[in-house]
Amino acid sequence: MKYLDVELRDMTVEDIPSVLEIENLTFLHPYKEKDFMYEINENPVSNVWVMEYTAKSLGIKQIVGFVDYWVTFDSGTIVQIAVHPDIQRSGIGSMMMKEVIKDAYVKKVRTLTLEVRASNIKAISFYEKFGFKKTLVKPQYYSNGEDAIYMIKEVNDING
Numbered sequence: 504m505k506y507l508d509v510e511l512r513d514m515t516v517e518d519i520p521s522v523l524e525i526e527n528l529t530f531l532h533p534y535k536e537k538d539f540m541y542e543i544n545e546n547p548v549s550n551v552w553v554m555e556y557t558a559k560s561l562g563i564k565q566i567v568g569f570v571d572y573w574v575t576f577d578s579g580t581i582v583q584i585a586v587h588p589d590i591q592r593s594g595i596g597s598m599m600m601k602e603v604i605k606d607a608y609v610k611k612v613r614t615l616t617l618e619v620r621a622s623n624i625k626a627i628s629f630y631e632k633f634g635f636k637k638t639l640v641k642p643q644y645y646s647n648g649e650d651a652i653y654m655i656k657e658v659n660d661i662n663g
């Protein structure tokens with residue numbers, strides 16, 4: 504899972520402050536520290552990864568994105584995926600999604616599902632690019648009354 508300067512690896516408790524920074528910048532109802540603690544330490548079905556950028560010559564490391572997806576038997580659910588707003592649309596989200604699909608395939612997951620806010624056009628475009636199909640609307644799914652779009656993707660291939 505190594506790319507030019509970025510690497511996808513398991514999220515640790517030490518990563519939580521950086522992850523929360525991205526979380527707070529990207530989501531209307533962000534997860535709190537305790538939610539990530541649960542995902543890392545207790546949730547038996549979670550896979551929580553961070554994308555870390557390293558500039559070796561400068562001695563800099565920075566978390567630029569993260570993904571949390573659950574596997575239950577042959578079904579996977581993308582719970583959260585986010586990229587720092589400063590570097591969205593530069594391929595980081597795609598790198599993470601490709602690894603999710605690869606991991607899901609290896610774990611014999613047949614379908615990946617997710618819910619996304621109906622207004623989140625960029626995320627819907629992102630998911631559609633990876634073959635997710637809008638399957639149904641969950642009315643007033645979110646606490647502000649917004650509908651969720653439920654999307655499903657069949658996992659037939661390691662490359663999606």
Ligand SMILES: CC(C)(COP(=O)(O)OP(=O)(O)OC[C@H]1O[C@@H](n2cnc3c(N)ncnc32)[C@H](O)[C@@H]1OP(=O)(O)O)[C@@H](O)C(=O)NCCC(=O)NCCS
Pocket residue numbers: 529530583584585586587590591592593594595596597598618619620623624625626628629630632
């Ligand atoms: C959704 C998200 C994870 C995508 O990550 P990203 O690194 O910006 O996406 P990529 O650069 O890999 O883009 C891949 C494709 O997604 C689609 N896409 C991404 N951003 C888009 C935008 N602003 N508008 C339209 N389509 C977009 C495009 O099809 C794009 O391919 P292209 O650049 O070749 O046209 C990122 O926008 C994000 O963190 N959003 C905020 C959090 C969020 O909404 N998460 C999903 C909650 S369900």
